[in-house]
Amino acid sequence: MRFDLLREPWLPVITLQGEAAYVGLEDALNRAHEYRWLQGETPTVTAALHRLLLALVLRVHFDGLDSVSSDKRWSELWFSGSLPAGLLARYLDGDGDTPGYRDRFDLFGAHPFFQNTRIPEDMTGSTAKLTMFRAAGNNATLFDHTANDTRTDLSPAEAARWLVTVQAFDTGGLKAGKRPSRPSLGNGFATVVIEGADLRETLLLNVPRANPSGKPQSSSRDRPTWERESDVIQDSSKTEKFIRTPSGQMDLLTWQSRHIRLRGHEDATGVVVHDAVILPGHRMGIDLELIEHTAAFRRSFRIRKGARDKEASGPWKPIQLEEVRGVWRHCRELLIANEVDNSQYEYLRPRNLDRITELHESEGCFPEDKVFTLRVLGQQLDPNRGAVHTWLEETLPAPLSILQENPGKTSLEPFIGLAVSLAVNMGEALQRMERDYHTRLKGNSQAERRLLQQWFWHPLSEEFNRYLMALAKGIKEDPRGIAPLTASWANEVDRIAHEAHLRWVDNIPRRPADDLFSLAKCSIQFKRRTRDIRHDFNSSIETDHILLKQKNFQRISTPASIEVLQNRKIFIDGLYQLGIELDSGEPTRASRARRVLSRIRRSTNDPRYLPDLVELVLPHSPVPDEKEVWYFVAVLFSLNPRPALSGKRRPLGIAMRDSGTGSSVEARLRQLLTSDWNVLQYRLRQVVPMLQQQGVALDYGQLLDDLVELHQAPHGSARAHRVHLRWTEHFLSGWEDHHSTISAP
Missing domain, CATH: 1.10.520.40 (CRISPR-associated protein Cse2)
Structure with a gap:
């Protein structure tokens, strides 16, 4: 019984003609220039499969190269038009004294792909645990009602995709043998994928640079998980004790958060997977900000009175997606180079963006007006961290001109910070208005409260993208235009906030006059707060050469001619x-x-x-x-x-x-x-x-x-x-x- 992941179709791609298809690992790399995008069933599947392909690209095309040689190889691959197939064949089949690893990509072989062969044969588990949208054990979901004793057969292709995904995004809770486990690595941050014109460009834009030798994660000791032997299964039934540090980027990209074993059989339809045992795996022994290239981070600082330097007041926190508020709120952490001044926060954008700007400065790889797309993927777990609440996927434009900006020499970062803060403050004013209204009525309306936030935050995403693109053009043509562009964005925030307010008012049930008085009081307070917020914003960005004009969006004209x-x-x-x-x-x-x-x-x-x-x-x-x-x-x-x-x-x-x-x-x-x-x-x-x-x-x-x-x-x-x-x-x-x-x- 075999399922060769190198040649069997299991990776979901979109062709350049927009058609959906499934390909094997060999085609995914050798013909990557023929595919537009890799698109899984969920954002987490998409993110996990990208990490797998990046590990394979790094191993085949960049392994053993120092930073200078790695950058040179990257530039050659970027301008070549395709990834050379010979290097992948040499890696899989071996070359002289170098062993090949083709047999490690069989889902059911002697070294089953991404699995642990030391899991006892008498230990069984439901495949519903593998596919996180199905209910099994403590993983209750809203729409699926699979019972624990219901047998769920998976095709090898589907099982392989979820096998890779579970390693990166599995939920916490009890696993097989009643063993507790923390959520997998990918649940701790939003995965940022820089999207190119085709899959080849996407892989090259996201492949991490080899770690310099001499560090704990030295590339000389780095290898992907399929080249390793299975780990010994821990005996403890109470906690995860196996903590280790990744040896490098390939180890990190194929990190085994779980010990998994799939079992299948052949029937009239072919090979099916009927059993999946999932046990707690490795715990990370290093802070993510030191090694993870696909995540953005922030930490807060404080400046003591009389002190010359600032000091951190908290650890690095990864940026994560939220269900309602857009990822654009974190554009400073995602786009702006790490700042060095004494501002309140310090940001760490995904390291691959730093590499892109360095390669452009040294090799001139991109046109000056190049705009990348950041595809941000992740999921939210329930409060107990034991089930998936929702999957999330968003995009953000990343103009090269903004990526190249030095925050210590330009005023771009403070203006973007003010733009985001204005929206956050307006959103909080809306939320407080609704909360105060329901408090006055001694009611509870979480659903309505959620709708009000959607009416405000969702329209802002498109407007902020326009603002970001205008900034990218403005900083090249006339840096003095940043302030009026930010003022125009503020007018849009003001307009959308008050349109959300009107929509909320319209959707409030028609109540007696007493309730209308309560509504009016909350509405008045909202307008006063928004006036104060806008006044503070204008005071922050007014300069001697610019006069900010605030539009009044609160009074809406009648539709009469x-x-x-x-x-x-x-x-x-x-x-x-x-x-x-x-x-x-x-x-x-x-x-x-x-x-x-x-x-x-x-x-x-x-x-x-x-x-x-x-x-x-x-x-x-x-x-x-x-x-x-x-x-x-x-x-x-x-x-x-x-x-x-x-x-x-x-x-x-x-x-x-x-x-x-x-x-x-x-x-x-x-x-x-x-x-x-x-x-x-x-x-x-x-x-x-x-x-x-x-x-x-x-x-x-x-x-x-x-x-x-x-x-x-x-x-x-x-x-x-x-x-x-x-x-x-x-x-x-x-x-x-x-x-x-x-x-x-």
Whole structure:
């Protein structure tokens, strides 16, 4: 029984024509220039298979070379167009006194690939443990309901892919024989793969440089796991005691986090794998930041008062993917070269990016405007680390011009830091708003809270990529343009944050007026926080030669056409002119205005005066579905034509707040919030004369816009809800938040 991984199709690739195919290891390397990408069933499978191919490329094409020779070989392979097949054949078949390793790539041979032959024959296990999307033992999943005693047969190709994946990404928990185990190595960081134009370029861009001799991970002692003999199985059933240090990059890329043995048989369909024993394997005996090339890290620093140098206040922490917030938040750690100044954090980007910039400087391998793509892969485990919560895969552009920047000589890193911090602070303000709202209602809405974060973070990824590409172009053409580009990004963050706020408001269940007051209070606090956040941001990036202009995205214009809006304004200005004439002190003008307003007031009860109302409204060409609202606003104006003596006419909520009539006016507002259109007209005819008595001038232009929305939108709809929320916010906050309130869509 054989399954030759070198020639049997088991590696999933995408051809240059975009077609999916399966190939063996030999084709994957020798014909890598014919394939676009290696794409597994999950991001973790993709990452693990890349690590396997990188180990094989490193062993075949770079083993035994020092740093200088390795870089020279890399340059030759980059410009050659394909990986020479002869070197792989020589490695597999042997050359003179050098043994070959072709037999080590059989899934079921005397030296089964990636497996331990010392696992006892009487020890068995379910293949569901191998495929992490299936439920088995303590690895419960949401959609799969495989029972422990259910036999699951796998094809050798599928078993081989998951065999490689489990070594890098297995979950923690009890393994065969009730032996506890920590999660595999790859769960500790997000795997960064630099994507080239084809698979050959991708492998070369990611192949690590051989470690200098003399270090603990010396390349002279390095070899991949298939060249090693099986380790002795530990006897302890309580903990993992076998800790060792990788001897180099090939050892690390093929690290055996688990001792595994697959067993198969032949049936009518061919060879199948029916049994998989998984035991705890090696534990890493070195800090990852010292050897791992596909991960980014950060650590915090502190500067003591009076001290000249900074000191680390914590260990290196690898960058990991999160389910909602994009990987672009870690662009400093992923793209910027390691900084040397006394900033709060020190970053360590994937070392392969350092090698790319060094090769470009020495060999000129890439065009100056080259943009790489970083494909970041990983998974999240559940809180107990015993099951997969979700798989994650994201991309980030990596312009060569940014990779080459020296953080000690340019201002690029601080601006990117400010850009990311602004988004983080805005996201926290949204999260706090929603948390405060549900706290006020003593409710629990984790699902809604999650949606609000998605509405904010997901649109930012595309916008940040545009910002990053603009920075890459800007630092080459005019470094002084970094600040305005960052300011433009801030405007986009501001816009998206407030659009997420509006969407959240629209999706809040239509609740009683008491809940609307709670919502308004939280919304007001959110707008104040975002103003403070933006003010601090602007203060940080303003310079003498640039003026940052903050756009106000909080007030969303109505969808009415420009002509309709102009006609509304002309109509309202005509009403205001009647008020001015009424208060002009000139007998003729005042008498005319008083007569017109009196006839409009009487038109609601006496049909004889309706022509006067029509004569006032129709010359301004109201659209048919707004005409009734225009008539009603004209009637309301006749009840309170007071001009704005202080220069300010107040929207309804602020006007009611400033009327100073105590709790009774709040009760009237609550009545307005719960009224349908017919009842609302009756209650507004009571409120407006009250404002006249208190000497408060009303903004009839805003009132017309609001009433058009309430007349056209169904009672209790999202559109009506926005109007009611704006009235409530105005009532609670007054003029302070008037220019940052929600307008109807």
